Amino acid sequence: MPCEGDTPAASAAVDASRLRQCLFTLAELxxxxxxxxxxxxxxxxxxxxxxxxxxxxxxxxxxACREMLESNAAGMTNQEGRFVLTSLGRDIMFDLFGQGAADCA
Structure with a gap:
């Protein structure tokens, strides 16, 4: 029998929380x-x-944060071999730090 917190929504919330923590770590670094x-x-x-x-x-x-970002499609290596955030990562970064933090233009 699954635990009460083991629902897809709970798992998604945990992943979203971890992604935010990783993005905070990235921003600080x-x-x-x-x-x-x-x-x-x-x-x-x-x-x-x-x-x-x-x-x-x-x-x-x-x-570990970089791996978490990549495994959740929030970060990737671009064609030049450099680590960047995907649109998902940019959206979360924007939510965390406001307009300008995730501008792409």
Whole structure:
């Protein structure tokens, strides 16, 4: 018998909460390292492999957050091999930080 909290809606709420936490972590790491949110919200920009490696070294939780974002289709590697947010990730970033944080134009 499933637990009371094991419903698809509860699972989606947990995932959404984790995604928000990961985006907060990402925003903090970007700020601390001299980046702006547009670094990851603009599809043509993104974090290069060396920048991702620096974040991995600085914060042990970042790798798990990046994996969570990618596995939930909120983050991806663009054609240039740089980590960026997908439209889902940008939408959540916009909800968290307001207009301008997820502008793509």
């Amino acid at each position: 970007l700020y601390v390292n001299g980046h702006v949110l547009e670094t990851v919200t603009l599809p043509g920009c993104g974090l290069a492999k060396r920048e991702i490696a620096a974040l991995d070294e600085q914060d042990a939780g970042w790798a």
